[in-house]
Amino acid sequence: MPSGRRDGLISIADEVFQHMSSPASQLQDLLRSFDDKGLSAVDLVALSGAHLFFQTTWNLIKPRLYPADLTMNATFVTALRSVCPQKGGGSILVNNNRMSQDPNKLSNALYQNVASRQVLFTSDQTLTSRNDTAAMVADNAARPIAWMARFAVAMLKMGRIELLTGAAGEVRKVCFATNSAT
Numbered sequence: 001m002p003s004g005r006r007d008g009l010i011s012i013a014d015e016v017f018q019h020m021s022s023p024a025s026q027l028q029d030l031l032r033s034f035d036d037k038g039l040s041a042v043d044l045v046a047l048s049g050a051h052l053f054f055q056t057t058w059n060l061i062k063p064r065l066y067p068a069d070l071t072m073n074a075t076f077v078t079a080l081r082s083v084c085p086q087k088g089g090g091s092i093l094v095n096n097n098r099m100s101q102d103p104n105k106l107s108n109a110l111y112q113n114v115a116s117r118q119v120l121f122t123s124d125q126t127l128t129s130r131n132d133t134a135a136m137v138a139d140n141a142a143r144p145i146a147w148m149a150r151f152a153v154a155m156l157k158m159g160r161i162e163l164l165t166g167a168a169g170e171v172r173k174v175c176f177a178t179n180s181a182t
Helices: 013-019 027-036 041-053 058-065 074-083 109-115 122-128 131-142 144-159
Strands: 055-057 093-095
Touching (some): 027 122, 041 109, 041 122, 041 131, 055 058, 058 093, 109 122, 109 131, 122 131, 131 144
Antiparallel strands (some): 055 093
């Protein structure tokens, strides 16, 4: 990512979720949300690869397991149910990384998970609900170097969303806090 991006002086945690898609989002909603920010279907599919790093609490995936979501691999559902009981278990953490040898290494493994229907989020599985995005998933699974290039381009595009210019905001010394807070 290029350095020197200007960020706002105020961050309100509650506002973050107003601009994020839900893990239960369907493809058409994701595409609309990305289009509203100037991003394409290619960007959506490429950036979804970062979901490999996600952990989620049991509450967010429970609706996909009880009753079983038919888009999920049945063996995967059974394995998740053994960790996540139907009642309780709200604070149990579940990793989205099912296939990578190193859970901290960015890779194209999410697309293999999507192809085998072993992802936690509807928003990932729905990438296969349309022929064009399903083809992108398959290509990203088969060609990791091509996916990395698409991911890098999409990250750069995402970094230019609602870019502040001039005297607005500040270039932060650390990305997660305003300069006056550090």
